[in-house]
Amino acid sequence: MxxxxxxxxxxxxxxxxxxxxxxxxxxSYLKLQQSTPKKIPISVIVCAKNEAENVIKFIPILAQQDYPDYEIVLIDDASSDTTLDIFEEFEKQYPNIRLVKVENNEAFWGNKKFALTLGIKAAKKEYLLFTDADCYPVSKDWIREMSSNFTAEKTIVLGYGAYEKMAGSFLNKLIRFETLLTAVQYFSWAKMGRPYMGVGRNLAYKKEEFFNVNGFIDHMKIRSGDDDLFINQAAKGKNTTICFSPDSFTYSMPKTTFKEWFIQKRRHVATAHFYKSxxxxxxxxxxxxxxxxxxxxxxxxxxxxxxxxxxxxxxxxxxxxxxxxxxxxxxxxxxxxxxxxxxxxxxxxxxxxxxxxxxxxxxxxxxx
Structure with missing residues (x-):
């Protein structure tokens, strides 16, 4: 034995x-190559539900991006806090902000994919860049860096969504290590021609890719997976590339208790059950x-x-x-x-x- x-x-x-x-x-051994900056019109899409504390800090950062042609599509998914009020003030303050108000729908109640679908349809630009309401780009060149990877063939760009560092916290190191390992996996398989997931904290694709697979319709009943399940379905070796230049990162605050992080990871693991064989x-x-x-x-x-x-x-x-x-x-x-x-x-x-x-x-x- x-x-x-x-x-x-x-x-x-x-x-x-x-x-x-x-x-x-x-x-891991891939050399970073400088992409040619482009002036592709971009719609930055942010979906929020009860995120007043975060959006009031992070939306102004998005509005200060150094990019010639972009709009910000803010989606309020029937928030019960002051998120919608904050969005309405931002809409008055910034001319390139477009607000989408989502009311509770009995068939899609609490379904982020329904809210995102409305936001995508409302977007005026053909190229879409996604981040979460609790995220912020590390630099003013975030849109420039992510959009520079689009080509005639590459219409899906997988980015890196990092978590902030917290000194002296073992849990923080644990979360960031797991995030690192996950990123290495999906970046590597994308380079192998077998992309299988991306993260909604930092993800871009052309609008036609969304409609080519009928949006989220095939997994609308699965509450999670607006990012990884969509990429698992739509991404191919020919249409997908990666972006890992330091100025392209987004950051968000990690969970501060093990219980919160455990619950978050349970959702991610459950979604992976619906990936391709x-x-x-x-x-x-x-x-x-x-x-x-x-x-x-x-x-x-x-x-x-x-x-x-x-x-x-x-x-x-x-x-x-x-x-x-x-x-x-x-x-x-x-x-x-x-x-x-x-x-x-x-x-x-x-x-x-x-x-x-x-x-x-x-x-x-x-x-x-």
Whole structure:
């Protein structure tokens, strides 16, 4: 039995090296190339529900973007706080702001996709750039950087939505490491010609891509997934590119309690269940290989079975993993989390296992 586990462990290490070197390396070792700035008309779309505290801070930042031709489409999704009042004041203050008011609809109550659909239809520009109400761009060149990646063929641009750093917080490092790993995955698979997701905190596409797949209609009943499920359906190798220049990042405040973050991640994991078969398989294979890489060596070392080889394989895997993620972390300005890498990886792994088990017995809560 130990011999079988040993050879299974060797296979697991090989799978891990395939992911980290040959797949994730597509992004980690990719050189940043300067894109040619363009003057494509852009509609920046922000959907908010009870986000008064955030929109009053972040919408003015969007309004100060250094870009020649853009509008801001603000969607109030039947907020019960002062979000709509704030939006109406912004509409008076900034001539390029367009306001979309969404009232509760019995068929689509509480469905962000319905509100976004109305906003997309109201947008006057052909190219759409999305961010969330609790996000802000890191620079005045955010629109310029994201739009510069559009070409005649590339009509979907996947960006990076980061979280702010909080000194002395292990949870903050955990959240940012998980965000880094997720970004490395979707950026890398996009470079492999198999894009499978994006994040609504920083995402752009041409309006025709939305209508080519009939918008969110195929997954309208699934409350989450206005970003990743749409990309999973609409994105192809030929029409999708990535943007990871530092001035293209958006930032948002991370959750400050483990419970809040756990609930947020439950929604994300539940949505992944509706991805295409290939994407579910590759994500599942990566997760299972990570889990077995932790469990199998414990058993083998407990019985001191081929312990020198086992320890060598562990070191070999961690070396390549650390290097690959380290390069990616440098690109995405997340180098500090790599100092905690082995610990963060293990914690994230077992949090994901806990989420998977929890979701089997209870459905996560979605849009506010």
């Amino acid at each position: 130990l011999a079988i586990l040993f050879f299974v462990f060797i296979g697991i290490v090989a799978i891990q090296l395939f992911y980290y070197v040959f797949v994730f390396g597509k992004f 290939f994407d579910r398989v590759q994500l599942g294979a990566f997760y299972v290989s990570q889990l077995l890489f932790i469990i199998l060596p414990i058993v083998l070392l407990a019985f001191q079975y081929q312990w020198i080889v086992v320890l060598s394989l562990i070191g070999f895997r961690y070396l390549f993993t650390w290097i690959t993620l380290g390069f990616a972390a440098g690109k995405l300005k997340e180098k500090d989390v790599m100092y905690w890498f082995p610990i963060l990886e293990i914690v994230v792994l077992f949090v994901q296992l806990n989420i998977f088990i929890t979701n089997l017995f209870a459905k996560p809560v979605h849009w506010k």
